[in-house]
Amino acid sequence: MINGIRPSNGGQPGTALDRRLVVPSNWDPDLLGAVATAKPAYMYGSLPAERGMRTMLQLPTVGEEEIAEYVTEAARQGIKFLYVMNSTCNANREMSEDGRWEFLQRCQWILDSGFAGVTLANPMLMEIVARDFPELELHVSLLTGVKDPRAARFYEEIGASLIHLDPEVARDFATLKMIRESVDLRLSLVVNEGCVLQCPLRGYHSNVISHSRESIEGQYHVDYCYYNCAGQKVSDPAELLRMPWIRPEDIHVYLAEGIDHFKIAGREKMGGGPSSHSEWIAKVTAAYHNERCDDVAELLVGLEGIQSLTGELGPEPPDLHIDSRRLDGFIRYFEKGLCDLDCSRCDYCDAWARKAVSVDGDARSYLKQVESSLDRIRTGSYWTRSLEV
DSSP: OOTTOOOGGGGOSOOTTTTTEEEEOOOOHHHHHHHHTTOOSEEEEOOTTSSSSSOTTTSOOOOHHHHHHHHHHHHHTTOEEEEEEOOSOOTTGGGSHHHHHHHHHHHHHHHHTTOOEEEESOHHHHHHHHHHOTTSEEEEOGGGOOOSHHHHHHHHHHTOSEEEOOGGGTTOHHHHHHHHHHOOSEEEEESOBOOOTTOTTHHHHHHHHHTHHHHHHTTOOOOHHHHHHHHHHHHOTHHHHHSOOOOGGGHHHHHHTTOOEEEOOOTTOOTTSTTTTHHHHHHHHHHHHHTOOSBGGGGOBSOSOOOOSSSSOOOOOOEEEEBGGGGTTTTHHHHTTOOOSOGGGOOHHHHHHHHHEEEESOHHHHHHHHHHHHHHHHHTOOOGGGGOO
């Protein structure tokens, strides 16, 4: 038990979410015991230098031997492990002789270390895994943007065993139904992503993070996209409800639609060190396994405050709260297919936000800090050494 976190569901077997959750790992040995009673289908992680959607600054330092031991112990507790290589851009390195050799060697190590599968966003690399490493399950990253039956069938024909669907369709039940009926492979949705709905920066952000190793080593890395979105989430409380997260209490709706798995994001929420967010992972896992929470905002990634570009302490970010109890019935509007995603002509989420969302703190001063930081990024007048924490 981590800091008083009770095992999910009191450790009672037989719940609807057994072998359904996909849980992040920070390689903290104590985390395994904290989430094992939720009987996750998978945990996932990678080496810190692996190209993916988390920078090496966000992930704990861990080596190949430590990971192999961790994966072995997870298997003893009935948990399969996935290795994540979901970068959206490798600068075409996979086409080079050295790049292909490195990928093949990594896949062999993944197999030898006992991983059940890999999560990829690059279709060509998927084909290589399907051909040369059929023992590994092939999971399609949500960053491929699968949100229609044609794309789902494409990846099924490649040899994928599971697709993490684009979060954009999480509340589009007609599309979910069409995709479900079009393929036999397993489908998954991420449940706690705190990204802006239909974010126009999403593709660019994925590529920025995919190339973060170069910018970090060159000491010019800064996450412009995160600063840009941070202001939107505070200035308009309705944005917090438009985000395509799934409330734990509504999981049963998705089970009825044929969704097989539910991915919890958040292996980057390290705070004060590699094991500092084990309690958070355990808490989120318990919330979704038990299908209940009090404050949805506590479960989401992407709501953390911005970092100072100068190393100076800025205003504290406001505390964001989403009262889950006051959202009973919120999902029905989407089940009925009434949302056309044109938020400029609809105030449905605005009305519910007035009832369920609160923003506590000095939002005005924080937003001024966000805009000041963005201006520094645009003009290039920042010093990124202060971000290397």
